[in-house]
Every structure is written in structure tokens, then in C-alpha cells.
Amino acid sequence: MTIKAAILGFGTVGQGIYQILQTKSSQLHKLLGDEVEVTSVLVHNIHKERFLPEDVYVTDRFDDVLNHNPDVIFEATVGVEPSYSYLKQAIDQHIHVVTANKVMFAAYGHELIKRAGQGTGVGYEATTAAGIPIIGTLTTLLQTNNITKVQGILNGTSNYILTAMQEQNKSFSEALQEAQTKGYAEADPTNDIEGHDAFYKLMILSQLLYEKQPEWSEVPLTGISNLTESDLKSAKDKGEKIRHVATLELVDGELKGTVKPLSLPPTHGLFGIEEVDNAINVTGDLVGSITLRGPGAGQLPTASAMIEDFVQIWQTAPIKQFI
Ligand SMILES: NC(=O)c1ccc[n+]([C@@H]2O[C@H](COP(=O)([O-])OP(=O)(O)OC[C@H]3O[C@@H](n4cnc5c(N)ncnc54)[C@H](OP(=O)(O)O)[C@@H]3O)[C@@H](O)[C@H]2O)c1
Structure with missing residues (x-):
């Protein structure tokens, strides 16, 4: 089986996530038991050049992302909306979500966590101090x-x-x-x-x-x-x-x-x-x-926190694998 990942936002952080998923692919395979494949990327401006392989579907429509059946969504867009609405929809479909979006999470993080319940993971280490693992420590x-x-x-x-x-x-x-x-x-x-x-x-x-x-x-x-x-x-x-x-x-x-x-x-x-x-x-x-x-910021430290969140979630709440 392949773990399907989607990335929302392909700026500094989104590109960092993609990069780590490539450079650490064999280590992640060992940790997770399966390969991780980025199947779709959501952006605001579809016309910008993205330098992604052809099998990664780049879109500005969240429905397209959902139609690719991701197991996990990494969210690295800006602002409360549409991020909050997207993550609510994802959680309702039991898709694990990992976000770096502090503006959205400060206002609605507790709603997302409540909505996710036990089976679906919500990772937010990157929202607070990027590379410093304060959320995990607490x-x-x-x-x-x-x-x-x-x-x-x-x-x-x-x-x-x-x-x-x-x-x-x-x-x-x-x-x-x-x-x-x-x-x-x-x-x-x-x-x-x-x-x-x-x-x-x-x-x-x-x-x-x-x-x-x-x-x-x-x-x-x-x-x-x-x-x-x-x-x-x-x-x-x-x-x-x-x-x-x-x-x-x-x-x-x-x-x-x-x-x-x-x-x-x-x-x-x-x-x-x-x-x-x-x-x-x-x-x-x-x-x-x-x-x-x-x-507390930067491309790799922030993306690192998101990837580590995902590894934790997948190792401890792997419900998707059995649905
Ligand atoms: N940079 C850091 O060091 C850092 C650290 C911790 C947390 N964060 C948080 O991580 C998030 C991303 O930061 P960043 O620095 O990567 O920002 P960024 O470089 O400005 O990238 C933002 C990305 O989100 C996309 N986007 C914006 N609005 C969208 C929408 N409505 N629908 C779809 N895509 C949309 C943009 O698309 P286009 O490419 O088409 O414009 C872009 O790819 C922010 O919430 C930020 O607070 C960043």
C-alpha cells in the first residue's frame, strides 16, 4: 500500500514538506511501513510554474484534492479561510490533517480537534514554534x-x-x-x-x-x-x-x-x-x-515539525489503513 499525501499551499512551507518527503523517503518507509506519495497539491494561483513531476496533480480546487483520496493532508496556506473549511471537510472524511497555519489554528484548533475525535489525527506542532518541539513535549x-x-x-x-x-x-x-x-x-x-x-x-x-x-x-x-x-x-x-x-x-x-x-x-x-x-x-x-x-521558523524546521507530526499520527492512530 502507498500512503497518499496532499499538500495545501506550495510556498515556503509546502515546498519544504515536498522536499522532505522526497529526501527522507526510505527513512519514512521504514518508520511507517509504506511509501508516502504526494498525489495532489492545492495552490491559489494555478498558473505559476511549480516544478513538480507530472503525476502530482496541481489544482486550485479542494474537491480535486479530496477526489485523490489522500490519507493525510499537510496544510500550509495562509489565513483562517478557506483553510478551516477545508480541514473540517477532510476530518469528516477521516483524513489525518497536519497544519502550520497558526492564524487559523489559534481561532479554530479546538474545534478541529473536537471534530476529529479519537480516530483522526490533527497535528499542529509547526503552528507554535516550528522546529522547537514544544507541543510534543507538553x-x-x-x-x-x-x-x-x-x-x-x-x-x-x-x-x-x-x-x-x-x-x-x-x-x-x-x-x-x-x-x-x-x-x-x-x-x-x-x-x-x-x-x-x-x-x-x-x-x-x-x-x-x-x-x-x-x-x-x-x-x-x-x-x-x-x-x-x-x-x-x-x-x-x-x-x-x-x-x-x-x-x-x-x-x-x-x-x-x-x-x-x-x-x-x-x-x-x-x-x-x-x-x-x-x-x-x-x-x-x-x-x-x-x-x-x-x-521557530524557516522552511525545513517548519516542514520538519509537520513531517514528525505525521509520523506520530500514523504510528499511533493508523485507523485509515483499516477502513
Ligand atoms: N514560513 C515559515 O517559516 C512558517 C513557520 C511556521 C508557520 N508558518 C505558517 O505556514 C503557512 C504557510 O506559510 P508559507 O511561509 O509557506 O507561506 P507562503 O510562502 O506565502 O505560501 C503560501 C501558499 O499557500 C497558497 N495559498 C494561499 N491562499 C490559498 C488559497 N486560498 N487556496 C489555496 N492555496 C492558497 C499559496 O498559493 P500560490 O503559490 O498560488 O500563491 C502558496 O503556495 C502560514 O499559515 C504560516 O503562518 C510558516
């Missing part, structure tokens, strides 16, 4: 711990800018321009520098840890665009570093979230996180404080 390795606090540097673009401002005395606009030149920041960097991206990731963590999210409008959200060189310098003079930190904690049983710049002392778990790296510090009642660090 769901499999920290199940008995009560997590009382999570703090993360969840956006590589803003961390790169803050590092350049603090270490190289660059102005905000110089640092942003440098990040754009190096491909770390998009032409419109609003989502990254104003904290929206980190906010979505924090809400996904909140849903996972506490099965609820703070009221979105009540989470104070401050970006980094108003920080000045003198803010950074005064932190440096105290031996501290300003980092853009997303925090979620239980205060007197109430869930509080914030996304804002904080001045961190050298003893803080996120102090040494430089450039485009991300990190998440988790406090558990048994384990204490641990920090996971690594690439």
Missing part, C-alpha cells in the same frame, strides 16, 4: 505536571531586530531593514513586529494547556516598533536585555496573557536567546523551569 512528556507559567520568545523577526539594536547599536529601522535584506522579515512586517504572530502562538499554547484562552481583546499586546535605542541602552547598562516576550500564567486561578517587551536579567531563561532563535520557558509544579530553544 502533550507527551509533561502530562503529570501542572504548568503554572509559560514564557516565550515566539517570533524570530522581532528577536533579530532587538538583538541587532542591543548588540550592534542599530536603530529600529536599520535593524528592520537588515532583517528584510536577510529574508527574516516580510515586506509588511506588521504581524511580526506588532506581536500578532506571537499572540496567535500563545493562544494555541493556552488552549492546549488549559483548554481555554484568555479573552483575546483582554490580552495586552505591545510590539517592538516603539522601542528606542535609549530603551535598549538603559537595559544594557543594567546588564539586562530587552526581549519581546509572550507570557501566559495562572494568577489566583485566573489565566492571564501578555505579549510585550520585557527587560530580562541574566538569570532569566530567555536572556541568552539571540537573533532569529525562539525559545519557550515552561514552569511545571514537578519539573521546575525548563527552556526549549531553536529555530
Whole structure:
């Protein structure tokens, strides 16, 4: 039998998934017991050249994807819709889904998980910190711990800018321009520098840890665009570093979230996180404080998380094989 895969979105992440499925095909065969074959790819603009073999059906219609009977759908498009509607349909047909789409998943991840029930897998490791396995760690390795606090540097673009401002005395606009030149920041960097991206990731963590999210409008959200060189310098003079930190904690049983710049002392778990790296510090009642660090974005780290999700799902919930 061949495991049939579909990829929704063939940009940075979608192409990374395709690449890993090719380069790791024999390892995946060994892990899964069958070969994985990409049978269809969904895109927005059907006229763009895709450099895919002829037996991969490229379409802009989701029905075509479903008609190819995929066992798993990797979702790497942008925005809430049509992604949410597509994944609902897929789940209703018992197709495993793995997504990187944080904007959609922050709003509707819990609905998708509920809809999927036991037999169908929903993987979302890539939504939160791409290559850093925070979702897997929380769901499999920290199940008995009560997590009382999570703090993360969840956006590589803003961390790169803050590092350049603090270490190289660059102005905000110089640092942003440098990040754009190096491909770390998009032409419109609003989502990254104003904290929206980190906010979505924090809400996904909140849903996972506490099965609820703070009221979105009540989470104070401050970006980094108003920080000045003198803010950074005064932190440096105290031996501290300003980092853009997303925090979620239980205060007197109430869930509080914030996304804002904080001045961190050298003893803080996120102090040494430089450039485009991300990190998440988790406090558990048994384990204490641990920090996971690594690439929170990028083609291969993100696609890696999605492929690992799929391997986990297939190994533990292989219901499709027997239907
Ligand atoms: N890039 C990263 O490092 C990273 C990390 C973590 C998570 N993510 C998430 O992963 C997702 C993909 O990111 P990306 O960087 O790969 O984006 P991207 O390079 O802009 O690619 C997006 C892809 O989605 C397709 N698409 C957009 N709207 C669509 C629609 N309505 N129907 C069908 N296809 C549609 C586009 O089609 P066309 O090619 O025809 O335009 C394109 O192929 C996003 O949700 C992002 O937040 C990205």
C-alpha cells in the first residue's frame, strides 16, 4: 500500500514538506511501513510554474484534492479561510490533517480537534514554534505536571531586530531593514513586529494547556516598533536585555496573557536567546523551569515539525489503513 499525501499551499512551507518527503523517503518507509506519495497539491494561483513531476496533480480546487483520496493532508496556506473549511471537510472524511497555519489554528484548533475525535489525527506542532518541539513535549512528556507559567520568545523577526539594536547599536529601522535584506522579515512586517504572530502562538499554547484562552481583546499586546535605542541602552547598562516576550500564567486561578517587551536579567531563561532563535520557558509544579530553544521558523524546521507530526499520527492512530 502507498500512503497518499496532499499538500495545501506550495510556498515556503509546502515546498519544504515536498522536499522532505522526497529526501527522507526510505527513512519514512521504514518508520511507517509504506511509501508516502504526494498525489495532489492545492495552490491559489494555478498558473505559476511549480516544478513538480507530472503525476502530482496541481489544482486550485479542494474537491480535486479530496477526489485523490489522500490519507493525510499537510496544510500550509495562509489565513483562517478557506483553510478551516477545508480541514473540517477532510476530518469528516477521516483524513489525518497536519497544519502550520497558526492564524487559523489559534481561532479554530479546538474545534478541529473536537471534530476529529479519537480516530483522526490533527497535528499542529509547526503552528507554535516550528522546529522547537514544544507541543510534543507538553502533550507527551509533561502530562503529570501542572504548568503554572509559560514564557516565550515566539517570533524570530522581532528577536533579530532587538538583538541587532542591543548588540550592534542599530536603530529600529536599520535593524528592520537588515532583517528584510536577510529574508527574516516580510515586506509588511506588521504581524511580526506588532506581536500578532506571537499572540496567535500563545493562544494555541493556552488552549492546549488549559483548554481555554484568555479573552483575546483582554490580552495586552505591545510590539517592538516603539522601542528606542535609549530603551535598549538603559537595559544594557543594567546588564539586562530587552526581549519581546509572550507570557501566559495562572494568577489566583485566573489565566492571564501578555505579549510585550520585557527587560530580562541574566538569570532569566530567555536572556541568552539571540537573533532569529525562539525559545519557550515552561514552569511545571514537578519539573521546575525548563527552556526549549531553536529555530521557530524557516522552511525545513517548519516542514520538519509537520513531517514528525505525521509520523506520530500514523504510528499511533493508523485507523485509515483499516477502513
Ligand atoms: N514560513 C515559515 O517559516 C512558517 C513557520 C511556521 C508557520 N508558518 C505558517 O505556514 C503557512 C504557510 O506559510 P508559507 O511561509 O509557506 O507561506 P507562503 O510562502 O506565502 O505560501 C503560501 C501558499 O499557500 C497558497 N495559498 C494561499 N491562499 C490559498 C488559497 N486560498 N487556496 C489555496 N492555496 C492558497 C499559496 O498559493 P500560490 O503559490 O498560488 O500563491 C502558496 O503556495 C502560514 O499559515 C504560516 O503562518 C510558516
